[in-house]
Amino acid sequence: MKKLIKNGTIVTAADTFSADLLIENGIISAIGTNLPAAGAEIINAEGRYVFPGGIDPHTHLDMPFCGTVTKDDFETGTIAAAFGGTTTIIDFCLTAKGEPLKTAIQTWHKKSRDKAVIDYGFHLMIGEINEKVLNELPQIIEKEGITSFKVFMAYKNVFQADDETLFRTLLAAKELGALVMVHAENGDVIDFLTKKALKEGKTEPIYHALTRPPEVEGEATGRAAQLAGLADSQLYVVHVSCADAVEKISEARAKGFDIWGETCPQYLVLDESYLEKPDFEGAKYVWSPPLREKWNQEVLWNALKTGQLQTIGSDQCSFDFKGQKDLGRDDFTKIPNGGPTIEDRFSILFSEGVKKGRIDLNQFVDITSTRAAKLFGLYPKKGTISVGSDADIVIFDPEMERTLSAETHNMAVDYNAFEGMKVRGEPVSVLVRGEFVIRDKKFVGSPGSGKYLKRAKYKQNTSIDQNETLSI
Numbered sequence: 001m002k003k004l005i006k007n008g009t010i011v012t013a014a015d016t017f018s019a020d021l022l023i024e025n026g027i028i029s030a031i032g033t034n035l036p037a038a039g040a041e042i043i044n045a046e047g048r049y050v051f052p053g054g055i056d057p058h059t060h061l062d063m064p065f066c067g068t069v070t071k072d073d074f075e076t077g078t079i080a081a082a083f084g085g086t087t088t089i090i091d092f093c094l095t096a097k098g099e100p101l102k103t104a105i106q107t108w109h110k111k112s113r114d115k116a117v118i119d120y121g122f123h124l125m126i127g128e129i130n131e132k133v134l135n136e137l138p139q140i141i142e143k144e145g146i147t148s149f150k151v152f153m154a155y156k157n158v159f160q161a162d163d164e165t166l167f168r169t170l171l172a173a174k175e176l177g178a179l180v181m182v183h184a185e186n187g188d189v190i191d192f193l194t195k196k197a198l199k200e201g202k203t204e205p206i207y208h209a210l211t212r213p214p215e216v217e218g219e220a221t222g223r224a225a226q227l228a229g230l231a232d233s234q235l236y237v238v239h240v241s242c243a244d245a246v247e248k249i250s251e252a253r254a255k256g257f258d259i260w261g262e263t264c265p266q267y268l269v270l271d272e273s274y275l276e277k278p279d280f281e282g283a284k285y286v287w288s289p290p291l292r293e294k295w296n297q298e299v300l301w302n303a304l305k306t307g308q309l310q311t312i313g314s315d316q317c318s319f320d321f322k323g324q325k326d327l328g329r330d331d332f333t334k335i336p337n338g339g340p341t342i343e344d345r346f347s348i349l350f351s352e353g354v355k356k357g358r359i360d361l362n363q364f365v366d367i368t369s370t371r372a373a374k375l376f377g378l379y380p381k382k383g384t385i386s387v388g389s390d391a392d393i394v395i396f397d398p399e400m401e402r403t404l405s406a407e408t409h410n411m412a413v414d415y416n417a418f419e420g421m422k423v424r425g426e427p428v429s430v431l432v433r434g435e436f437v438i439r440d441k442k443f444v445g446s447p448g449s450g451k452y453l454k455r456a457k458y459k460q461n462t463s464i465d466q467n468e469t470l471s472i
């Protein structure tokens with residue numbers, strides 16, 4: 001059905017202006033005033049911002065990890081994402097050594113197909129590089145439209161890949177048109193430090209942070225950047241948590257390397273002291289990389305403002321406190337790493353970023369949506385408000401207040417990492433391809449309505465201006 005969003009303030013990464021928006025067949029068909037209203041449902045957005053739907057480029061839904069499986073699956077996770085103003089996610093498809101990549105992708109399709117309520121794509125984990133993998137990659141790009149690969153430099157004996165694998169992945173990605181993402185922490189050094197800590201009887205959650213100091217993130221970030229430079233390839237560093245890593249990304253960018261960085265809401269507003277909460281509550285705040293000393297937060301905000309970091313991913317990877325985080329009560333290395341963040345990514349960035357003057361409104365849109373669309377081959381179908389784009393829209397009340405809490409959140413987990421935090425600015429209604437998924441703060445979507453997105457290839461050094469229309 002035709003819809004006309006009237007009287008709102010449209011905000012893109014480049015502009016802020018008052019105009020109406022006509023939606024036909026799921027696409028934005030006109031932007032302007034005095035648009036033809038005949039037969040259209042009128043939606044009044046007076047006093048509200050009209051943003052392009054958020055794109056969360058970093059989620060782990062229904063993912064086996066640390067001896068358990070993340071609590072949120074593609075249904076609960078995408079419903080929560082939609083409440084939070086996100087209309088597209090890109091989830092990490094795990095692979096296993098020796099198993100065809102295609103099998104892993106089929107598993108991820110099965111997990112998501114009948115459940116997602118918003119659109120979604122996959123990044124593909126690369127754990128090994130051999131002839132079989134190299135033969136499969138071109139088809140994965142062409143047929144599946146998966147144009148980003150993920151290499152873990154940490155989680156020794158689980159996901160960690162060696163430098164040869166990373167380097168060869170960078171070379172393959174350059175040739176094939178994919179973006180290489182890295183979890184940049186030195187897994188070997190962490191392995192040594194964690195074993196040493198346990199030997200010394202240090203078992204509490206805080207030792208998770210103390211055995212993964214900023215230097216191990218800075219070192220791995222610098223190493224990955226150098227290898228990307230040597231391969232003349234492209235690199236995206238996920239979940240940047242500290243000044244050491246920002247510095248390495250900035251240095252590499254200053255040399256002209258094609259390098260991008262993402263941070264996450266938890267690193268912007270939480271700090272290392274949370275891991276010291278009594279009664280094992282610190283386990284709720286176990287992320288890798290870990291939360292850092294508070295002063296790092298302003299470094300991250302400043303990097304977003306100045307463009308040294310370009311995106312915000314939730315790194316949604318939720319585990320219940322009871323029954324899952326509990327696994328590590330006597331040994332911090334057994335605490336499942338990750339937390340519930342998919343729902344609050346957008347609001348935290350708006351409230352703490354725009355409302356506190358750390359970033360402006362257009363930067364907010366760029367960081368939460370447009371830049372990820374450009375980097376991951378979705379622009380301009382996704383990530384902006386323009387004629388011909390998918391009508392993925394967030395109608396946002398900039399003054400509405402909410403207190404983040406497990407009692408009211410829509411994620412499936414039994415705690416909220418930001419419990420008690422007050423945010424100002426909230427999505428009121430959210431549309432995906434012209435259909436309401438959230439309407440006046442109520443879920444009205446349906447599981448399985450989310451569409452799998454085949455993504456365009458990465459174009460080196462041009463992603464910022466990548467402007468072609470995609471036929472997906």
Ligand SMILES: NC(=O)NCCC(=O)O
Pocket residue numbers: 060183239286287288289315317337338339
């Ligand atoms: N970040 C985290 O602690 N958990 C999710 C997996 C990952 O991204 O490393």
Ligand SMILES: [Zn+2]
Pocket residue numbers: 183238239288289
């Ligand atoms: Zn990671």
Ligand SMILES: [Zn+2]
Pocket residue numbers: 058059060315317
């Ligand atoms: Zn992650």
